[in-house]
Amino acid sequence: xxxxxxxxxxxxxxxxxxxxxxxxxxxxxxxxxxxxxxxxxxxxxxxxxxxxxxxxxxxxxxxxxxxxxxxxxxxxxxxxxxxxxxxxxxxxxxxxxxxxxxxxxxxxxxxxxxxxxxxxxxxxxxxxxxxxxxxxxxxxxxxxxxxxxxxxxxxxxxxxxxxxxxxxxxxxxxxxxxxxxxxxxxxxxxxxxxxxxxxxxxxxxxxxxxxxxxxxxxxxxxxxxxxxxxxxxxxxxxxxxxxxxxxxxxxxxxxxxxxxxxxxxxxxxxxx
Amino acid sequence: xxxxxxxxxxxxxxxxxxxxxxxxxxxxxxxxxxxxxxxxxxxxxxxxxxxxxxxxxxxxxxxxxxxxxxxxxxxxxxxxxxxxxxxxxxxxxxxxxxxxxxxxxxxxxxxxxxxxxxxxxxxxxxxxxxxxxxxxxxxxxxxxxxxxxxxxxxxxxxxxxxxxxxxxxxxxxxxxxxxxxxxxxxxxxxxxxxxxxxxxxxxxxxxxxxxxxxxxxxxxxxxxxxxxxxxxxxxxxxxxxxxxxxxxxxxxxxxxxxxxxxxxxxxxxxxxxxxxxxxxxxxxxxxxxxxxxxxxxxxxxxxxxxxxxxxx
Numbered sequence: 001x002x003x004x005x006x007x008x009x010x011x012x013x014x015x016x017x018x019x020x021x022x023x024x025x026x027x028x029x030x031x032x033x034x035x036x037x038x039x040x041x042x043x044x045x046x047x048x049x050x051x052x053x054x055x056x057x058x059x060x061x062x063x064x065x066x067x068x069x070x071x072x073x074x075x076x077x078x079x080x081x082x083x084x085x086x087x088x089x090x091x092x093x094x095x096x097x098x099x100x101x102x103x104x105x106x107x108x109x110x111x112x113x114x115x116x117x118x119x120x121x122x123x124x125x126x127x128x129x130x131x132x133x134x135x136x137x138x139x140x141x142x143x144x145x146x147x148x149x150x151x152x153x154x155x156x157x158x159x160x161x162x163x164x165x166x167x168x169x170x171x172x173x174x175x176x177x178x179x180x181x182x183x184x185x186x187x188x189x190x191x192x193x194x195x196x197x198x199x200x201x202x203x204x205x206x207x208x209x210x211x212x213x214x215x216x217x218x219x220x221x222x223x224x225x226x227x228x229x230x231x232x233x234x235x236x237x238x239x240x241x242x243x244x245x246x247x248x249x250x251x252x253x254x255x256x257x258x259x260x261x262x263x264x265x266x267x268x269x270x271x272x
Numbered sequence: 273x274x275x276x277x278x279x280x281x282x283x284x285x286x287x288x289x290x291x292x293x294x295x296x297x298x299x300x301x302x303x304x305x306x307x308x309x310x311x312x313x314x315x316x317x318x319x320x321x322x323x324x325x326x327x328x329x330x331x332x333x334x335x336x337x338x339x340x341x342x343x344x345x346x347x348x349x350x351x352x353x354x355x356x357x358x359x360x361x362x363x364x365x366x367x368x369x370x371x372x373x374x375x376x377x378x379x380x381x382x383x384x385x386x387x388x389x390x391x392x393x394x395x396x397x398x399x400x401x402x403x404x405x406x407x408x409x410x411x412x413x414x415x416x417x418x419x420x421x422x423x424x425x426x427x428x429x430x431x432x433x434x435x436x437x438x439x440x441x442x443x444x445x446x447x448x449x450x451x452x453x454x455x456x457x458x459x460x461x462x463x464x465x466x467x468x469x470x471x472x473x474x475x476x477x478x479x480x481x482x483x484x485x486x487x488x489x490x491x492x493x494x495x496x497x498x499x500x501x502x503x504x505x506x507x508x509x510x511x512x513x514x515x516x517x518x519x520x521x522x523x524x525x526x527x528x529x530x531x532x533x534x535x536x537x538x539x540x541x542x543x544x545x546x547x548x549x550x551x552x553x554x555x556x557x558x559x560x561x562x563x564x565x566x567x568x569x570x571x572x573x574x575x576x577x578x579x580x581x582x583x584x
Contacts, residue, residue: 008384012396015381019400019462025425026414038423041432084309091306103307110318112511112571114519116540117564120547120556121324122317124335144313175302204407207521207540211548222409226526229413236413243410254405258398266470266505 030054030240037236053241063242065217066224069134070246073220074202077139082195084144089152090183094165111146115207123211134218138209139202148194154267155190156183193264196257200250221246322564328557335551346558356559358534359542362449363518366538369453370460370517375509378461382468383498397469400462412526415455416442419527445535448528452536455523460516464509471505472498507578511571518567539563 024044029037030053031046057063092104118141126137160183168178184191206222213223225246229239254261329346331339350356385396403411418425419441427439441451475498483493499506521540524530530537530545539559547556 008387008390011384016396016399019403019458022414022418022458023402023406025417026410029417037417038420042425042428084313088307088310091303095303095306097300097303100303103311107307107310107314109568109572110314112515112568112575113318113322114515114540114563114567116519116521116543117325117560118318118321119540119543120553120560121321121328123547124328124553125321125324140313141317144310144317149310175305179306200405204405206408206526207544211544222407225407225409229409236417239409240413240417243407243413247406247410250405250407251402254402255398258401259394262397262401262466263470266467 026240027244029236030244032237034235034237037240053237054245057238057241057245061228061238061242062217062219062224063245066219066221067246069218070203070221071249073135073138074199077202078195078198080139081145081148081198082191085148085152085194086184086187086191087179088149090156090179092149093153093156094160094162107146107149109146111150115141119207119211126212134209134213134215137212138220141208145198148198151194151264151267152187152190155187155264158267160186189260190264190267192257192260193267196253196261197265200254203250325557325560325564328554329561331554331557333553335553339554342554346555347562349555350558350562355534355537356539356542359537359539359559362524362535362537363520363539365449366452366456366520367514367517369456370513371510373453374457374460375464375506375513377457378464378509379468379502379506381461381465382472383494385465385469386472397462397466400465402462403459404463406459408522408526411455411459411523415451415527419451442528443532445532448532448536452520452523452527455527456517456520459523460513464513467505467509468502471502475501503578507574510578511574514574515567515571518563 028044028046031049031051032039033048033050033052036043036046036048088107092100092107122141125131131137131140164182164186165178168182173181204222205220206226209220209223210226213219216224216227219227221242225239225242228242328339330341330343332342332345333339381400385393390396421427421438421440421443424441426441430436430439439447441447479497479501480493483497488496519540520538521544524536524538525541525544528536530541540563543556543559543563546552546559
């Protein structure tokens, strides 16, 4: 039994190396002096080990501001989006109404609209209408993902029995009251999953901020690091330290909430 | 059209079972209020921009002043623009890599992770998923380090193993495509694995036992039990990876800048370049409309063929 498992575990370990080794390599590089990052032969453990990259980055660059910008935008976008998705998911899961099939198809088909298609006009609209303030414009395009609605709808169909809702209606609760006091609490696992996913999407988003934000005081993390990388003639030391710092919270968040996220993400797809 | 549920697990049927379907709403406007915030955003940030894209694509506009109507000229120019053809070709290659390499590999890994009695399943699954939560900036830096011609890790490893390692990963047109494909493989495989694994865990054991009783071998069981049961997940994964790969931007933009000689230029990069580096907004919009027609049309076709998204 155990002997036949050797190839399986061997393959899994190789894959593990394949997926994580590049990240370890980045981590190790961020502790190396500039000249050693490309040293030959490659050394996984930095020698000499230096914290200068991090020190210089944190003192010379507005890393904290980038981080704050990214985090606040992601938190606001996530909150709004989770709420909108839960509302719509509930509407589709537990009500029958005229035009439901059509409306659902319209919603679902928006999954197939590439962001690149709306990139140019969205930029023009946002700038022309004076809504170009990053606080508004960075947040808004992310708040209504069809994927999230689909996920919520699937979860509600599977886990919230009609009898609970009926009972509340008989007690005279309002429709929104039922949503707020009964549905939302029961939805908590799915909300958590969607929230983590949305947060990561927004926190890591690159193309839209790249197009939209021109004022360097409003850079998000990916944008700040990208600018630094270009302006430093592709010198890896500072940027590598910054990228490692930027990625740590995302990975930590994911690892902490992995069970919820991984199960929640697949709910929609499995019951198709 | 009834929704196919992956496997007769019963959970999905339970709630419709006791004669009480979805209840009759007391107030007919309630569901519309619940879905209205989405549609408001949908109209403002999806429908209007798509419409605006169509209109802009018929104009010439540098971003200042009023757009100048040119009819179908942008489309005629696109039809003969060699860069756009390259972008379409490259994007097609990336889509094929996603659908024909990444997806099957993810299924294979999921199959391995679904082995009965596997230890620390959660750890494997989590570790393989990590690349997708990593910021694209780090991904670009990382693979810039690894694929460096002289000092990169990839060539150092090749040198140590085979004594030769002069591969010009990012500088040679075909190798650059391979490099981008490798990055896609690294970033997306673990993510898709999660969906397949959830699908596999939903296949009832009895089906496997029945297949074993019939004396079906591993491959037969896979083809007759696993694949049919996985159809909904597979459909979802294929369509999702198709849509993602068709609009790939970050990997080529950050890693190769679309080069060398536009060998990794994607359609989204083409649009970005036309609009924001060359101020050809109308031209960019026309390219966007072409992308929209291709992606929307093909994914609707896949959806119809594979039957997903009919849950309502």
